[in-house]
Amino acid sequence: MHGGARSTDRVALLDELTRKVLWLSSWTIHNANHIRQNIDGVKVGGHQASSASMAAILSVLYFAILRPEDRVAVKPHASPAFHAIQYLLGKQTREKLETFRGYGGAQSYPSRTKDTDDVDFSTGSVGLGVAFTAFASLIQDYVRAKPWARTDRLEGRMIALVGDAELDEGNVYECLLEGWKHGLRNTWWVIDYNRQSLDGVVREGLYERIEAVFRAFNWNVVTLKYGALQRRAFAEPGGDRLKAWIDACPNDVYSALMFRGGAAWRARLEDEIGDQGPVTALLKRRSDAELASLMANLGGRCSKTLLETFESVADDRPTAFIAYTVKGWGTPLAGHKDNHAGQMTGTQIEQLRAQMDVRPGHEWDRFEGLASKPAALETFLASVPFNTKVSRRLTSPRVEGIGPIALDQTPTSTQTAFGKILDTIAKTDSDLAARIVTTSPDVTVSTNLGTWVNRRHLFARREQADVFHAERIPSAQKWQFSPAGQHIELGIAEMNLMLLLGAAGLSHSLFGERLLPIGTIYDPFIARGLDALNYACYQDARFLLVGTPSGVSLAGEGGAHQSIGAPLIGMAQDGLAAFEPAFADELAVVIDWAFDYMQRDGEARADLAAWPRDVSGGSVYLRLTTRAIEQPPRKMDGALSDGIIRGGYWLRPPTPQCEVAIVYQGVLASEAIEAAGKLGSDGNKVAVLAVTSADRLNAGWHGAQRGRRQGDRAAMSHIETLLAQLPRHAGLVTAIDGHPATLSWIGGVRGHRTISLGVEHFGQTGTVQDLYRHFGIDAVAIATAARSFFGGGR
Numbered sequence: 006m007h008g009g010a011r012s013t014d015r016v017a018l019l020d021e022l023t024r025k026v027l028w029l030s031s032w033t034i035h036n037a038n039h040i041r042q043n044i045d046g047v048k049v050g051g052h053q054a055s056s057a058s059m060a061a062i063l064s065v066l067y068f069a070i071l072r073p074e075d076r077v078a079v080k081p082h083a084s085p086a087f088h089a090i091q092y093l094l095g096k097q098t099r100e101k102l103e104t105f106r107g108y109g110g111a112q113s114y115p116s117r118t119k120d121t122d123d124v125d126f127s128t129g130s131v132g133l134g135v136a137f138t139a140f141a142s143l144i145q146d147y148v149r150a151k152p153w154a155r156t157d158r159l160e161g162r163m164i165a166l167v168g169d170a171e172l173d174e175g176n177v178y179e180c181l182l183e184g185w186k187h188g189l190r191n192t193w194w195v196i197d198y199n200r201q202s203l204d205g206v207v208r209e210g211l212y213e214r215i216e217a218v219f220r221a222f223n224w225n226v227v228t229l230k231y232g233a234l235q236r237r238a239f240a241e242p243g244g245d246r247l248k249a250w251i252d253a254c255p256n257d258v259y260s261a262l263m264f265r266g267g268a269a270w271r272a273r274l275e276d277e278i279g280d281q282g283p284v285t286a287l288l289k290r291r292s293d294a295e296l297a298s299l300m301a302n303l304g305g306r307c308s309k310t311l312l313e314t315f316e317s318v319a320d321d322r323p324t325a326f327i328a329y330t331v332k333g334w335g336t337p338l339a340g341h342k343d344n345h346a347g348q349m350t351g352t353q354i355e356q357l358r359a360q361m362d363v364r365p366g367h368e369w370d371r372f373e374g375l376a377s378k379p380a381a382l383e384t385f386l387a388s389v390p391f392n393t394k395v396s397r398r399l400t401s402p403r404v405e406g407i408g409p410i411a412l413d414q415t416p417t418s419t420q421t422a423f424g425k426i427l428d429t430i431a432k433t434d435s436d437l438a439a440r441i442v443t444t445s446p447d448v449t450v451s452t453n454l455g456t457w458v459n460r461r462h463l464f465a466r467r468e469q470a471d472v473f474h475a476e477r478i479p480s481a482q483k484w485q486f487s488p489a490g491q492h493i494e495l496g497i498a499e500m501n502l503m504l505l506l507g508a509a510g511l512s513h514s515l516f517g518e519r520l521l522p523i524g525t526i527y528d529p530f531i532a533r534g535l536d537a538l539n540y541a542c543y544q545d546a547r548f549l550l551v552g553t554p555s556g557v558s559l560a561g562e563g564g565a566h567q568s569i570g571a572p573l574i575g576m577a578q579d580g581l582a583a584f585e586p587a588f589a590d591e592l593a594v595v596i597d598w599a600f601d602y603m604q605r606d607g608e609a610r611a612d613l614a615a616w617p618r619d620v621s622g623g624s625v626y627l628r629l630t631t632r633a634i635e636q637p638p639r640k641m642d643g644a645l646s647d648g649i650i651r652g653g654y655w656l657r658p659p660t661p662q663c664e665v666a667i668v669y670q671g672v673l674a675s676e677a678i679e680a681a682g683k684l685g686s687d688g689n690k691v692a693v694l695a696v697t698s699a700d701r702l703n704a705g706w707h708g709a710q711r712g713r714r715q716g717d718r719a720a721m722s723h724i725e726t727l728l729a730q731l732p733r734h735a736g737l738v739t740a741i742d743g744h745p746a747t748l749s750w751i752g753g754v755r756g757h758r759t760i761s762l763g764v765e766h767f768g769q770t771g772t773v774q775d776l777y778r779h780f781g782i783d784a785v786a787i788a789t790a791a792r793s794f795f796g797g798g799r
């Protein structure tokens with residue numbers, strides 16, 4: 006009991022608030038589509054039926070069950086209902102509801118970054134928000150097991166409000182497997198079982214399969230099939246016949262009758278079971294309207310049933326609630342198979358208005374048309390446990406870096422250097438080392454995280470010794486599990502990696518404890534987790550993603566393992582700063598910078614010439630390789646490290662006689678340098694530009710152009726500054742072990758003629774030299790292209 010309300014009163018209040026949520030969400034969509042001026046002719050959209058389907062579930066959760074420490078992923082297309090609830094709680098403005106789906110308005114799908122009300126997890130791409138809750142729970146356990154975590158925070162439940170068709174997404178099952186391995190707990194999935202998707206009605210008997218799947222992974226399954234009204238009717242004489250009929254009724258028939266209403270229900274029921282004595286009387290005792298309400302009173306839309314069910318959960322086992330609902334419940338859209346994007350007509354919304362007792366001009370009034378007194382409703386809302394005055398967005402102090410790690414300058418690959426840098430960090434007792442959490446989808450050892458794991462161990466809530474070690478079987482890996490462990494080992498599913506990085510990368514905000522997550526993956530398989538990576542970035546999670554090995558430089562591995570487009574993904578992915586360093590000292594500088602960048606959260610616009618995100622910060626992606634190359638004998642200084650972070654520097658600066666600049670990114674440094682050597686006798690004609698981040702150079706260029714258009718005449722990007730040193734008549738030869746478009750745009754910066762070398766095709770095995778020759782990115786090809794610019798050629 007809360008706020009002094011007796012439990013029957015509470016159910017009555019919840020029923021009223023559910024009605025209000027139904028009205029407000031319907032009206033918000035209607036207003037956006039039919040009342041607000043929409044001048045461009047593109048439909049605004051919104052999902053009235055999907056919102057109505059969840060109105061009761063959302064209301065009972067937010068107004069009675071949720072506690073401030075709980076975190077929720079709301080079914081994306083129930084966004085209007087979510088915003089309506091926030092509005093009733095005083096956390097959303099009328100103005101934002103009026104501009105729903107408009108510029109600066111409440112978002113189409115709940116958004117952590119764009120909405121101003123209390124969104125815990127963004128949703129939109131179905132299935133991802135669902136699985137995210139499982140990884141958030143795992144991270145909550147991880148953080149709470151650490152000695153440095155604050156002990157005064159309460160443990161929350163990670164709750165997903167799931168559309169039944171979302172369960173078609175494979176990533177949901179990938180996460181179930183992973184959750185089982187890690188002893189998942191404190192996770193609730195409330196499934197809006199309206200048996201409809203976008204296109205139609207779901208297959209008969211699907212719930213049995215769903216139940217079986219959850220049970221197989223040791224989840225608790227709770228079915229909310231009948232509402233309180235129905236259960237009462239079942240207890241009447243003849244009620245068992247009615248129940249049997251409901252149980253046997255196919256999904257599509259139930260939906261169709263729901264749409265057609267009370268008279269149709271009566272005709273059908275009388276036809277099929279009406280001559281069976283007491284059940285006839287049971288039906289006769291009810292008017293058409295009452296019969297329609299009875300048949301619509303499924304468990305997932307009955308406040309009393311929902312409340313009792315949620316409150317009866319006493320343990321922390323992961324729990325799936327299969328809540329039977331009606332898509333479009335309470336509206337004229339109810340049950341129609343085409344109702345997903347369907348909206349009420351003007352006449353229909355007037356019908357709903359009449360049902361809801363809403364006077365014209367009072368559509369946005371919070372308590373208009375409700376039977377309870379506004380004061381009673383205000384008192385109730387103020388007493389809602391979830392409705393805290395304190396922000397639910399948490400923060401955590403910055404973790405200081407320890408500076409770039411210097412390695413010896415013997416030939417090495419960036420992947421080997423990455424392993425050594427992490428190993429060096431692991432040996433320190435720094436705050437930085439304590440806050441790093443690493444993870445990998447079954448490629449921990451092959452991406453050089455092994456030594457880190459040997460020092461920092463694997464995470465598990467319970468200690469578990471390394472059997473091989475205990476049995477004295479020699480192995481370079483010590484795989485011992487403990488709550489103190491700092492590596493979360495995942496199965497191969499790359500989606501899970503991205504979701505876990507997303508959850509870990511929001512730990513400061515969700516759980517008040519900063520983590521510095523590092524995930525390693527084979528570079529081509531970024532594509533396998535791409536939607537979840539995009540999702541993590543959309544939520545502004547902060548992590549370091551290491552794609553290694555990459556490109557055709559892994560030679561013998563062949564086509565399916567060679568990444569071509571990954572550098573372009575790195576450039577195009579918002580929220581992710583992509584680097585492809587060539588040398589170990591560059592990598593050390595970038596990693597040191599990344600730990601800082603991941604923790605920035607400035608609001609203001611940054612130095613445009615660098616990159617607008619430099620103030621706000623973001624995540625970082627490193628594309629590495631296993632191919633070892635010679636290291637330049639040099640000392641790191643401020644100018645060099647600044648160039649590395651801005652995206653490039655002159656390895657061999659241009660002279661006034663320069664006729665060509667070789668521009669490379671990543672491992673082709675050795676070919677670029679060799680090619681420049683081949684043109685040795687014309688030394689002063691050739692310059693070499695080292696690009697560490699095409700992404701940041703490109704973003705800086707766009708930023709500076711934008712800045713100048715907006716009147717900042719001094720705005721100048723790093724690539725413009727670098728190319729200002731290169732004579733206009735000189736040509737550029739760009740080279741990358743990846744798609745040539747990554748660097749070809751550089752020719753457009755100051756109008757230098759450009760030849761772009763790179764990889765555009767799959768599927769060759771061979772030695773590195775075979776493949777570089779095959780794709781025309783070896784030193785010979787680079788030198789040949791460069792020579793073509795000599796004497797003003799091309």
Ligand SMILES: Cc1ncc(C[n+]2csc(CCOP(=O)(O)OP(=O)(O)O)c2C)c(N)n1
Binds near residue numbers: 131
């Ligand atoms: C990854 C992805 N694919 C497709 C869509 C488009 N889409 C939005 S909702 C939906 C169907 C949802 O059905 P269900 O989850 O049962 O929700 P309901 O509307 O029935 O409540 C689809 C296909 C999407 N948002 N995300």
Ligand SMILES: [Mg+2]
Binds near residue numbers: 170199201332
């Ligand atoms: Mg559905």
